[in-house]
Amino acid sequence: MNRTFLLAASLLALGLSGCSSGTPEAPASPPADPWVFDAASSDLADRSCTAGEGEGFAMSFVMQAEPVDLGSDEDVGRALTGVEFVSGWALDAPLASFGGLSGMDILPGGDLLAVSDAGALVRIPFDQTALAPQGQATLTYLRGGDGEILTGKSEADAEGLHVEGGIAFVSFERDHRVEAFAHARCGGNARAVPVASMGSRPTGLGRSISDNSGAEGLVLSEGKLLLGLETLAGGDGPLGVVTKDGGVSFAGAPWVKADGTPLVGLDAVGTELYSLHRAYNPLTRQNAISIRVRDDGGETKTLAFMAAPLTLDNFEAIAVLPLDDGRRRIFILSDDNFSDDQRTLLYVFETTDPA
Secondary structure (H helix, E strand, C coil): CCCCCCCHHHHHHHCCCCECCCCCCCCCCCCCEEEEEHHHHHHHHHHHEEEEEEECEEEEECCEEEEECCHHHHEEEEEEEEEEEEEEEECCCCCCCCCCCCEECCCCCCEEEEEECCCEEEECECCCCEEEEEEEEEEEEEECCCCCCCCCCHHEEEEEEEECCCECCCCCCCCCCCECCCHHHHHHHCEEEEEECCCCCCCCCCCCCCCCEEEEEEEEEECEEEEECCCCCEEECCCEEEECCCCCCCCCCEEEEECCCCCEEEEEEEEEEEEEEEEEECCCCEEEEEEEEEECCCCCEEEECCCCCCCCCCCEEEEEEEECCCCCCEEEEEECCCCCCCEEEEEEEEECCCC
């Protein structure tokens, strides 16, 4: 994950942006038919799970969750618009493989599933009624198409995650690609099924993608698989659509309005597109985190712009749960980079009004 230094003027522009009716347009490029989940999903599980193979190895471990405050009421009030902070925790476990959590989704029962940039899926039990993580978590390693566990950054640098119909779709950096794992059917035995790949300079993007600034965001929206790049283009977050031919088109969807701040996470509820943005200042070693939503009319609104003195870390993952009353519950999760100087923080927000 690339740490990007932005000047104070850029951060101020993001913090003051509020709403914008302008939606960045994708550049012109040859049209391509999108890959559609309903049409493509029928054989993914069969290809990922060998006939008769069980769920495979899952490492079970006790996860500690220490409550964390975002900040003072005054500081939090200035940072949030249309959302409220509900709860936060620092997650930890006596397991060397726990950490580096870069993507997240919400499973049908309410638990959270996260992907590590070291090539593992971590299930975090979460009680959506009590609004609290539960103690016993599990970890399974991702396997390539040959059945071998993915190792090294070139193979295992997973960043984005979306779960649909028991299939975990994962986007990877360095070797820029999207693969599918039938996690619900055969767990740790699920083999990677190729869905899409792209080179360092894909058609329609107009610039190169660095090894460490690829598809941080991944979401299935209206049947189409969208991936969001951390690499900025004209100050915006490029949004690619996976195509039938196994490529990625950057002309198939409007890009994410980013105001010069890298996109690190995506989720969608219906036609609403939620994005997580992060800027890092290496001189002060501080993060600035933004949560945005683009509605079905194309208007982008900043729900949160959080910076010091709030309690923050390297947030990279976002997942949104629609509530029965029309409001949204928003989870964000930080990547500790397997560093003793950072933490895995899980924060929960809720919108104050129905969508």
